Amino acid sequence: MPAEHAAIIGAGVAGLTAALALSRRGISSDIFEQASELTEVGAGLQISPNAAHILDDLGVLDRLTDVWLEPQSIRLISGTSLRKIASVPSGPFARARWGAPYGVLHRATLQSALLTAVAENPLCKLHLGARIDAAALPDTQRPADLIVGADGVWSQLRQRIDGSPTARFSGNIAYRFTVSGDSAPDFFDRENVSVFLGPAAHLVCYPLRETGNFNMVAIVAGNSGAHAWLSQPNETQREQLSSRFKGWNRALTALFDKADGMNFWPLYEATPGKWQDGRDTVLIGDAAHAMMPFAAQGAAMAIEDGYELAGFVATRPVAEALPLFEAHRVPRINRLRQRGAFNQFAYHARGPIRIGRDIVLSLRPPQSLAADLDWVYGYRAVG
Ligand SMILES: Cc1cc2nc3c(=O)[nH]c(=O)nc-3n(C[C@H](O)[C@H](O)[C@H](O)COP(=O)(O)OP(=O)(O)OC[C@H]3O[C@@H](n4cnc5c(N)ncnc54)[C@H](O)[C@@H]3O)c2cc1C
Numbered sequence: 001m002p003a004e005h006a007a008i009i010g011a012g013v014a015g016l017t018a019a020l021a022l023s024r025r026g027i028s029s030d031i032f033e034q035a036s037e038l039t040e041v042g043a044g045l046q047i048s049p050n051a052a053h054i055l056d057d058l059g060v061l062d063r064l065t066d067v068w069l070e071p072q073s074i075r076l077i078s079g080t081s082l083r084k085i086a087s088v089p090s091g092p093f094a095r096a097r098w099g100a101p102y103g104v105l106h107r108a109t110l111q112s113a114l115l116t117a118v119a120e121n122p123l124c125k126l127h128l129g130a131r132i133d134a135a136a137l138p139d140t141q142r143p144a145d146l147i148v149g150a151d152g153v154w155s156q157l158r159q160r161i162d163g164s165p166t167a168r169f170s171g172n173i174a175y176r177f178t179v180s181g182d183s184a185p186d187f188f189d190r191e192n193v194s195v196f197l198g199p200a201a202h203l204v205c206y207p208l209r210e211t212g213n214f215n216m217v218a219i220v221a222g223n224s225g226a227h228a229w230l231s232q233p234n235e236t237q238r239e240q241l242s243s244r245f246k247g248w249n250r251a252l253t254a255l256f257d258k259a260d261g262m263n264f265w266p267l268y269e270a271t272p273g274k275w276q277d278g279r280d281t282v283l284i285g286d287a288a289h290a291m292m293p294f295a296a297q298g299a300a301m302a303i304e305d306g307y308e309l310a311g312f313v314a315t316r317p318v319a320e321a322l323p324l325f326e327a328h329r330v331p332r333i334n335r336l337r338q339r340g341a342f343n344q345f346a347y348h349a350r351g352p353i354r355i356g357r358d359i360v361l362s363l364r365p366p367q368s369l370a371a372d373l374d375w376v377y378g379y380r381a382v383g
Pocket of ligand 1: 009010011013015033034035044046047131132133153265267284290293297299300301
């Protein structure tokens with residue numbers, strides 16, 4: 001029997017998108033979220049056209065486009081000289097080439113748009129303050145014939161699946177902070193996403209229209225045993241940041257000293273493993289394949305997963321649909337992981353490789369760099 005009612009664990013991007021996509025197919029859901037209130041940290045998110053297209057189909061995109069920024073381009077800039085190395089066109093170009101917009105926004109904006117859509121949907125019921133244990137699933141309004149683990153990189157639901165992924169430290173740390181629009185240096189760009197590149201680190205910077213601030217993420221190789229997100233960096237962790245940015249342009253590194261509310265964010269990823277049990281349970285989003293943010297596609301993949309899962313379970317018996325869903329999604333996720341690993345290598349290159357990278361990139365026309373991304377941004381998920 002195709003699915004009729006789902007229990008979804010986790011109300012992040014993956015879980016909320018899945019609930020909306022299932023409802024389009026007439027499948028109801030109970031969504032269980034451990035947090036008693038859904039609040040997002042003060043961080044930004046880039047939503048690429050492959051995800052924007054889905055959000056449009058689910059009736060959510062209009063709630064974002066009024067407030068987000070559609071950057072004119074994504075620019076790669078030298079972290080030492082501040083010279084532009086290359087750029088990928090976006091803005092109207094993205095809409096024309098990939099059939100949907102590319103936007104940057106505050107995470108809370110996306111979360112609240114998804115939550116509003118879920119709240120307005122009679123087939124979706126959200127339960128807050130409901131932490132779920134994999135061994136003891138909750139009672140649902142109706143018996144659930146589909147159990148969706150959308151519970152993030154530290155997923156509990158994995159325990160229901162033999163050979164499922166585990167979380168491992170990636171060797172990278174993200175330091176997240178904001179720079180207020182008033183105190184931003186002159187070279188900060190209000191129309192574009194800027195990715196500053198330097199040896200062993202990179203720094204992503206883009207303006208958030210909702211707050212008037214710049215969202216900043218510095219990513220460096222580093223050590224961390226802890227997996228506490230949202231913690232303020234201690235003295236050693238701040239020194240780690242400074243040492244990785246040694247030799248960078250002082251105008252950039254000075255921002256670290258001034259940054260208020262900096263978050264130290266060790267990056268964990270999911271190891272390869274099974275996403276489903278061939279019966280009724282499936283993992284999506286970070287629970288299945290948390291990846292490094294080098295391609296800025298984690299949330300986009302969570303959105304694609306939720307949307308495509310609905311198409312599979314609405315048209316076939318669930319036990320048959322889940323392995324097919326996994327087989328369909330894994331090659332794309334693997335390819336994105338490879339792309340992320342390539343970006344990591346290129347972004348953090350040192351010495352002669354860095355010089356070679358800059359020469360090769362600067363010789364490539366923007367259109368040709370955009371063509372490299374057709375398979376990511378031009379993907380049309382089937383829901
Ligand atoms: C620095 C950084 C920058 C990024 N930038 C981008 C970007 O620009 N673009 C992009 O597409 N992606 C980006 N990502 C990736 C993206 O943020 C994630 O991939 C995405 O948010 C994952 O969504 P999710 O719903 O799978 O998991 P989560 O957002 O982790 O949601 C899981 C939910 O499940 C709940 N939960 C967990 N356990 C339980 C339980 N036992 N019971 C009930 N509820 C539970 C949690 O409280 C949470 O609400 C970035 C990531 C990082 C770290």
